[in-house]
Amino acid sequence: MPIHDQSYRRYGGLKTSPGRAWSVIARAGIMTMIRKRAFMGLMLFAWLPFVVRAVQIYVAANYPQTETLLAPDAKMFRDFLEQQDFFVFVMTIYVGAGLIAQDRRANALQIYLSKPLMRAEYIAGKAAVLFTFLMLVTWVPGILLLFLQVMFKGSFEFLKANLFLFPAITVGALLEALLATFTMLALSSLSKSSRYVGILYSGILFFTAAIYGAMLAITGDTSLSWLSVSSNLHQIVDLIFRQTPRYATPWQVSLIVVLGLIALSISVLERRVRGVEIVT
Amino acid sequence: MNDERKATTAGTGLLTDQAPARPLPPAPGFLTACLRIFDLSISEMLWSKRTVFMLLIVGAPVLIALFIRALVSLGAPVLEGPGGVRMTGPAIFGMMIWIFYLRFTIPVLGVFYGTSLIADEVEDKTITYLFTRPVRRSAVLVGKYLAYLGCTVFVVLPSVMLVYLLIVPIRGSLGGSFLDLLKDLSLLALGLAVYGALFAFIGAKYKRPLLIGLIFIFGYEQAALAFPGYMKYYTIAYYLQALVPHAMPNDGALSLIQNIFRETPSLLTSVVSLFGIWLVFLALAGWVIERKEYVLEQ
Numbered sequence: 001m002p003i004h005d006q007s008y009r010r011y012g013g014l015k016t017s018p019g020r021a022w023s024v025i026a027r028a029g030i031m032t033m034i035r036k037r038a039f040m041g042l043m044l045f046a047w048l049p050f051v052v053r054a055v056q057i058y059v060a061a062n063y064p065q066t067e068t069l070l071a072p073d074a075k076m077f078r079d080f081l082e083q084q085d086f087f088v089f090v091m092t093i094y095v096g097a098g099l100i101a102q103d104r105r106a107n108a109l110q111i112y113l114s115k116p117l118m119r120a121e122y123i124a125g126k127a128a129v130l131f132t133f134l135m136l137v138t139w140v141p142g143i144l145l146l147f148l149q150v151m152f153k154g155s156f157e158f159l160k161a162n163l164f165l166f167p168a169i170t171v172g173a174l175l176e177a178l179l180a181t182f183t184m185l186a187l188s189s190l191s192k193s194s195r196y197v198g199i200l201y202s203g204i205l206f207f208t209a210a211i212y213g214a215m216l217a218i219t220g221d222t223s224l225s226w227l228s229v230s231s232n233l234h235q236i237v238d239l240i241f242r243q244t245p246r247y248a249t250p251w252q253v254s255l256i257v258v259l260g261l262i263a264l265s266i267s268v269l270e271r272r273v274r275g276v277e278i279v280t
Numbered sequence: 281m282n283d284e285r286k287a288t289t290a291g292t293g294l295l296t297d298q299a300p301a302r303p304l305p306p307a308p309g310f311l312t313a314c315l316r317i318f319d320l321s322i323s324e325m326l327w328s329k330r331t332v333f334m335l336l337i338v339g340a341p342v343l344i345a346l347f348i349r350a351l352v353s354l355g356a357p358v359l360e361g362p363g364g365v366r367m368t369g370p371a372i373f374g375m376m377i378w379i380f381y382l383r384f385t386i387p388v389l390g391v392f393y394g395t396s397l398i399a400d401e402v403e404d405k406t407i408t409y410l411f412t413r414p415v416r417r418s419a420v421l422v423g424k425y426l427a428y429l430g431c432t433v434f435v436v437l438p439s440v441m442l443v444y445l446l447i448v449p450i451r452g453s454l455g456g457s458f459l460d461l462l463k464d465l466s467l468l469a470l471g472l473a474v475y476g477a478l479f480a481f482i483g484a485k486y487k488r489p490l491l492i493g494l495i496f497i498f499g500y501e502q503a504a505l506a507f508p509g510y511m512k513y514y515t516i517a518y519y520l521q522a523l524v525p526h527a528m529p530n531d532g533a534l535s536l537i538q539n540i541f542r543e544t545p546s547l548l549t550s551v552v553s554l555f556g557i558w559l560v561f562l563a564l565a566g567w568v569i570e571r572k573e574y575v576l577e578q
Contacts (some may be wrong), residue, residue: 038488086499094491195399195490196330199392202494203337206384214344214379216373217529 021117030132033095039193042094043136046087050141053080054148061152072149072158077142077165080242081172082234087137088180093201095132096184098194099271105192113275123185123269130181139173164242171210172237179233181260186265189272205229232257298397310422313415317423318430325393325431335387335434338439341380345446348372352450369450370457374526376443377464381436382524385466387501387517389432390475391493395483397424399570405576418566425480432472437465460525467523474516474558481565484572506537516557518543519550536542 033039055075058072103109107165112122146166150159159165187197212228215221225231225247232254238245245251325331398421401407410420433551444461448454475497482496483489504511505518512518521528522544530536545553 089489089498090495093494094488191329193403194404195392195396196333198494199388200333202498203333206388206498209338209339210379210384211340211344213529213532213535214376215531217379218348218367219376236469266378 005197008272017137018118019118021115022125022128023120024055025043025122026114026128026132029099029126029129033129037155037189041092042087042090042131046084046091046137047141049080050145053145055144055243057149058152061149061154069161072145073170074162074241075163075243077169078147078172078237079242080145081138081142081237081241083139084138085176087228088134088176089205090201091137092130092180092184093132093198097188097198097201099126099129099192100185100188101194101197110275119270119273119275123273127185129243130184134177134180139170139178141228144172168240168242172200172240175197175236175240176233179229179262182262182265183229186268186272189269209223222246225249226253226257229257229261232275260261306345307414310419313419314423314426317410317415317420318426321424321427322430325427330392330396331431331435333355334435335390337385337395338436341376341385342442342446344438345376345443349450359530367451368454369448370460371526372450373444373452373457374460374524375529376447377440377468377526378524378529381440381458381464382471382517382521384522386434386471386498387475389436390472390479391490391497392427393428393432394476394479395489395493397421397480398484398574402576403573407574408576417569421480421484421569422562424564426478428476429473432476433469434536436468436472440465440468450540456487463523463525467520469474470523470554471516471520473562474520474554477558477561477565478516480570481561484565484568500533502538505543507532512541513527514544517552519545519553519557523547 026127051101056070056076057072060067060072100109100168103112109122113119126147143166145171146159150156184197184201187200187204188194191197191200209228209230210229215224225235230247231247235245235249235251235254236258239251247254285488307313316409398407401410411417440461444457445454448457448461478496479489481494482492486492501515504515521542528535528539528542530539
């Protein structure tokens with residue numbers, strides 16, 4: 001072919017079927033995070049409560065005299081998931097704040113969306129990065145604890161009596177991870193600065209909790225817990241684990257708030273993630 | 281050729297003799313440099329997107345106060361506290377100072393602004409322009425820190441004043457709790473100064489200052505205050521909370537535990553410690569920025 005021929009040439013490579021491109025973004029994002037030493041340190045730190053609970057289960061299974069104090073029950077699994085809230089918060093900011101904000105900052109969104117990649121795939125790929133790590137610090141250790149209980153005790157007795165724990169841990173962790181993922185992605189799409197996104201996310205979490213705290217202190221009534229994002233999640237997860245709900249707010253209201261937040265986040269993402277930015 | 285060169289040289293020599301080069305003006309002193317950076321930064325800070333965030337944070341308590349005031353004016357029984365105890369305006373004001381300002385607004389604004397003093401310039405790749413000016417690097421930091429202080433103090437304190445004017449007259453008197461208001465305003469300004477200095481250091485030193493800051497205020501400080509022992513001595517909140525003239529509210533399990541293990545250092549200890557923390561971290565921030573090489577990512 002003469003060197004001056006600049007005419008169009010057809011792509012000769014393999015074509016992946018549509019709807020699978022998100023996995024490329026997800027894989028690249030996950031690998032980028034795994035290569036960071038500080039992130040792996042944080043991940044190990046997030047697994048410390050798992051080690052503590054594993055020791056508790058081991059001691060309760062092997063020393064009957066401690067069973068009354070340390071025996072695992074549904075509440076222990078619920079408490080474990082609640083303890084992971086702090087790590088979920090830190091990980092959400094560490095991993096999620098820059099997911100879309102950095103692409104917007106580098107004007108990479110236009111490049112991404114000029115490829116054979118749908119907007120939904122881009123969002124799914126970015127969401128998968130954060131979602132994977134959040135499930136790694138909530139669902140995976142929770143299920144492993146359940147497995148360890150069976151292994152240390154050497155019987156399926158506990159599992160049979162508490163069979164609901166498997167779906168409870170799954171649904172609880174899923175709800176927590178989905179809420180954190182979508183809110184963070186929506187915020188990340190609103191700004192070009194990942195630091196601003198991080199502070200906005202913390203602001204939403206802690207400020208809504210502060211508003212509820214003030215209302216609780218004034219009225220002494222917990223029925224306004226729907227004002228706090230984290231309280232809504234606690235209320236629903238308590239119910240999933242068959243525990244007495246800690247607030248007077250009906251669980252349906254809490255569920256509506258959580259689902260509403262996810263829907264709002266998806267709507268924000270739909271508006272903000274566009275290949276062409278129209279400047280008026 | 282040689283004659284030509286001589287003529288030019290001679291000509292140049294003549295010109296030099298007639299108009300000597302203007303001597304370079306001396307570099308501004310540390311204080312003048314600080315004030316110039318302050319002047320440059322204050323308008324940038326005030327008219328930026330982050331001011332919207334700050335206004336939301338300080339505006340929400342005012343809106344809540346307005347809402348409570350409106351409900352009370354309409355006769356709604358919103359002040360029937362726990363156990364049928366009727367709450368007074370000054371008690372609600374004290375509680376709002378604790379929950380909104382002391383536990384949330386002051387540390388969060390400190391983290392947000394303090395960490396971005398230098399990190400913003402690094403992120404925008406504009407730090408080179410500041411560092412190539414004939415001013416000391418630490419003057420850049422101190423000037424920006426003063427701009428942060430001016431910006432936040434003049435937004436947060438008016439918000440506290442508005443909440444005070446709206447809430448305290450409900451079964452209370454403005455005159456009766458005026459002294460408490462002055463104490464509140466002073467301690468909030470002190471809090472902004474100390475948190476700002478700490479996070480200015482963290483922002484100058486570390487690559488991910490926001491995450492470290494958030495872990496410090498929402499993780500370490502909260503946990504340290506809930507444990508007995510010496511850990512709480514290494515927090516800012518411990519000394520700042522000792523200056524609050526209002527009772528600590530019990531608005532959650534963590535507050536309850538913190539109340540159980542709460543120790544109140546003396547006024548002198550608190551003020552001296554806060555001053556010490558402020559001085560040490562501001563000096564450290566200046567020291568770090570004088571020595572650190574900031575690598576701008578491409």
